[in-house]
Amino acid sequence: MTPSVITRSLGKRFGRKWALAHVDLEVAAGQGLLVVGDNGSGKTTLLRLLAGLLLPTLGEVEILGSSPQQPGSEARSHLSLVGHQGFLYEALTPLETLALWNRLGGRRKSVAELENLLAEAGLAADRDTRVSGFSSGMRKRLSLTRLHLENPRVVLLDEPFTALDQAGREWLLSTLSRLRADGAALIVASHDPQRAAPICDRAIRIERGQISWQGSLGDLESAS
Amino acid sequence: MSTFQQTLFVARKDLLLGWRARTRTLAVALFGMVTLVLFSFAVAADGEVGVSAAAGFLIVALLLSSILSLEESFRLETEDRALEGLLLLPVDPVAIFYGKAIANFVLLVLLGPVLLPLTAIFFSLELDGANLLGMALLWLLAAAGIAAPGTLYASMTSRVTGRDVVLPLLLFPLTLPILMAGVRSFDLILRGDAMSQLKGWTLLLAAFDLVYWVLCGALFSRTLEE
Numbered sequence: 250m251t252p253s254v255i256t257r258s259l260g261k262r263f264g265r266k267w268a269l270a271h272v273d274l275e276v277a278a279g280q281g282l283l284v285v286g287d288n289g290s291g292k293t294t295l296l297r298l299l300a301g302l303l304l305p306t307l308g309e310v311e312i313l314g315s316s317p318q319q320p321g322s323e324a325r326s327h328l329s330l331v332g333h334q335g336f337l338y339e340a341l342t343p344l345e346t347l348a349l350w351n352r353l354g355g356r357r358k359s360v361a362e363l364e365n366l367l368a369e370a371g372l373a374a375d376r377d378t379r380v381s382g383f384s385s386g387m388r389k390r391l392s393l394t395r396l397h398l399e400n401p402r403v404v405l406l407d408e409p410f411t412a413l414d415q416a417g418r419e420w421l422l423s424t425l426s427r428l429r430a431d432g433a434a435l436i437v438a439s440h441d442p443q444r445a446a447p448i449c450d451r452a453i454r455i456e457r458g459q460i461s462w463q464g465s466l467g468d469l470e471s472a473s
Numbered sequence: 474m475s476t477f478q479q480t481l482f483v484a485r486k487d488l489l490l491g492w493r494a495r496t497r498t499l500a501v502a503l504f505g506m507v508t509l510v511l512f513s514f515a516v517a518a519d520g521e522v523g524v525s526a527a528a529g530f531l532i533v534a535l536l537l538s539s540i541l542s543l544e545e546s547f548r549l550e551t552e553d554r555a556l557e558g559l560l561l562l563p564v565d566p567v568a569i570f571y572g573k574a575i576a577n578f579v580l581l582v583l584l585g586p587v588l589l590p591l592t593a594i595f596f597s598l599e600l601d602g603a604n605l606l607g608m609a610l611l612w613l614l615a616a617a618g619i620a621a622p623g624t625l626y627a628s629m630t631s632r633v634t635g636r637d638v639v640l641p642l643l644l645f646p647l648t649l650p651i652l653m654a655g656v657r658s659f660d661l662i663l664r665g666d667a668m669s670q671l672k673g674w675t676l677l678l679a680a681f682d683l684v685y686w687v688l689c690g691a692l693f694s695r696t697l698e699e
Contacts, residue, residue, distance in 0.1 A: 302557055304698050326563035336558025338486075338549060340493035352482055354562045355474050379493075388553075 252277045253313055253403050253434035254299060260307030260458075261294050268294040269458040270307070278402070281425075281435040281449035283442060283466060291458040292438035293332065296405045299436065300330040312403055326355070329401035331409055335392035339381040343372050343391050346380065350398055358398065370394045371416070385412040396424055404428055406437045410444045422447055442469055476565045483559075483572020484579075490549055491580055497545055498580065502587045505538035509588060513595035527596035528659035532615055532652055534588055535581065540641050542580050543623040546573060547631035560697060570624060570693035574686070578620035585612040598663060607662045611655060611675065617682045618651035619644075625689040628696045654678035 254276040261269045269291040276282045284292050297303045299310055301317030301324065310317060312324035337346060347363045358366075367373050370390045380388065389412045396404065404425065410418050425448045429435055439445045442452070452469045454462040474482075491498055512530040516522060550556035559569060589608060593600050600608070626643045630636040654677045661671040 300561060302560065322563070325561060328561070330561055332554075334554040334557070336555050336561070337553045338490060338555045339552060340490050340549070341486075345489075349482070349486055350558070350562065352474065353479060353559060353564050 251314060253280075254436065255311040256299070256308060257311075258308035259295075259298060259305055259310060261291075261298055261303055262306040267306075267458050269298065269455075272308070272455075272458075272460055274453070274460075276434045276436060278432045278434055279429055280451065281429055281437065281445075283445050283449040283452040283469070284436060284438040284455060285440070285442060285452060285469070286438075286455035290455045292455055293407055294458075295455065296330060296332065296407050296436065296438055299403075299405055300328060301325060302330075327401055328403040328405065329396055329399050330405040330407075331392050331395065332405075332407040333411075335388045336395075337380045337388060337391065340379055342377050342379055343367055343394075344376045346391060347394060347398060350395060354399060356398065363398075366394050366397050369397065370420070386414060386417060389413055390417055390420075393421055393424070396428065400428070400431070402433050404433050404435045406435070406439075408439055409437060410439065410441055418444065442466070476568045479564055479568035480571045480575070483564075483569055484575040485572075487546065487573055487576030488579060491546075491576065494545070494549070498542070498583075501538050501541045501545075501580075502584055504541055505534045505584050505588050506591055508534040508537055509591050509595055523596040524598060524663050525660065527592050527598055528663060529656045530596075531588060531592045531659060532655045534592075535584060535612075535615060536619060536645070536648060536652065538584055538588075539577075539581055539619045539623055540644070543577060543627040543644075544637065544640060546577055546580075546624070547627045551631050556697075566694040566697060567690055570628075570690050573628075574621050574624040574689070577624050578616055581616035581620055582613060585609065585616070604662055607671075608659065611658050611662070611678070614675070614678045614682055615651055615655040618655070618678060618685060619648055621682070621685040621689045622647045625693055625696065628693065650681045651678065654681065 252275040254274065256272050256274040259269060259272040260267060272295060284295065286292050294303065298305055301322065304318055313327050315322060315324045317324035317328065344363060344367065347366060351358050351363060364373065364376065367376050370393065372387060372390060375387065380391065409421060413421060425435060429448060435448055437445045437449055446466055449466055452464065452466050453460050509530060516526050589612065592598065623644055626640055630639045630643065633639050654674050658671060658674040658678060661674065
C-alpha cells in the first residue's frame with residue numbers, strides 16, 4: 250500500500266541557513282508519527298513543507314499521491330494543519346469562522362451541524378463572541394474544530410496540546426484517535442512525547458534540520 | 474463550489490471584516506478628506522487654477538487613501554496567518570485575489586461620496602447632473618485601476634519588514650497611467666471637452682483597468698509562495 254505521506258530528500262533553506270536538509274519520511278494510513286527536537290531544529294518547517302505552505306528548496310513531498318505545493322491542489326483537500334497560529338480572523342465569530350472554512354472547503358454542513366461542532370469544542374456559549382475576545386485555549390479549540398469539519402486523511406499538528414486544559418486535551422486525543430482509526434496518517438510535532446503517546450507509534454528526532462534518530466515510541470526515552 | 478462562488482464568498486468575508494473594523498475604514502476616509510483640505514490650502518482653490526488642480530488632487534487623495542485601505546486588508550490576513558488557513562483549503566488562489574480585489578474596490582468606491590462633494594466645495598466646482606454622472610463613472614474606473622495592482626502588491630509586501638514604505642514605492646509607479654488618464658478625464662469633465670478627448674482618455678483608463686485585473690489575477694498565486 251502506498252504511504253499517505255512521502256518525502257524524498259526534502260530540504261528548505263532560508264537565506265544561507267538550511268532549516269531542513271535531506272529528510273526522507275514515509276507515514277502510512279492509520280499511523281502516528283511523533284516529531285521531536287529542540288526549538289529551531291526544523292519541526293515547524295517540516296510541517297509547513299508537508300502542508301504545502303512552503304516551497305521546498307530540495308526534494309519533494311507527496312500527500313496521497315500528489316503534491317500539496319500547488320494552492321487549491323487535490324492533496325490540500327485531504328490534509329489539515331493545526332499549528333502555533335490558529336488561522337483565525339479576529340473580527341469573525343466562531344460560527345462565521347466555521348462557515349467560512351465549511352463553504353470554501355467545498356463542504357455543505359448546515360448551520361445546526363456547525364453549531365454541534367462548536368458545542369463539542371465547548372464553545373457553544375461563545376458562538377457569537379468575536380475571536381478577538383477569546384483566550385488562547387479557546388482559540389486552540391476553535392482551530393482544532395477544523396479537524397472535525399474536514400475529517401482529513403493526513404493530519405499535521407504542531408504542539409497541539411499547548412494552551413489546552415485537561416478536558417481540551419482529552420477531547421483532542423479522542424478526536425485524533427478516531428481519525429487515526431478511520432485511516433488518517435498523523436504527524437505530531439511536540440515537546441511532550443508522553444501526551445502524544447496514545448496516538449503515535451513511531452518517532453523521529455530532528456537536530457539542526459536533519460533526522461538524527463528514528464525508532465519506536467518506546468525507544469525514544471532511552472535514545473534521549 | 475465554483476471559483477466564481479469562492480470569489481464572492483471571499484469578497485463577502487472581506488467586506489464583513491471591513492464593516493467590523495469600520496473605525497479604521499472611517500479613518501481612511503478622514504485621511505482622504507484631510508489630504509484634500511491640505512491641497513486646497515496649498516494652492517489657490519478658486520478660479521481656473523483651482524478647477525485645474527481639483528482633478529489631480531482628487532485622484533491623488535484616492536491614491537494616498539488607498540494605501541491605508543490596502544494595507545489593512547492584508548494586515549487582517551497576516552495577523553493570525555488567516556490567509557494560510559484559506560490556502561490550506563482547496564480554494565483557487567484566483568478566487569482569493571478577485572474576492573479581495575473586489576472588496577478593496579468597493580471600499581475605494583465608497584470614498585467617492587465623501588471626497589467628490591468635498592472637492593467640489595473646496596475648489597468651487599460647478600457640477601450639474603451630467604458632470605456628476607461622468608465623475609461617478611470615472612471614479613469607478615480609477616478605483617478599479619488602483620484596487621487590482623494594490624491588492625497584488627499588498628499581498629507581496631504583507632510579510633515584508635517596512636511594508637508601509639514598500640507598498641507605495643511599488644504601487645505608485647504602476648498607477649501612473651491611472652493617475653494620468655484619470656486626471657485628464659476629470660479635468661475634461663470639469664472644464665469642458667471642446668476637442669472631444671474625453672472618450673479617448675476614458676477608454677485608456679478602462680483599458681489599463683482590464684490589463685491590471687487580468688494580469689494581477691494571473692500573477693497573484695506567485696506572491697503566495699514562500
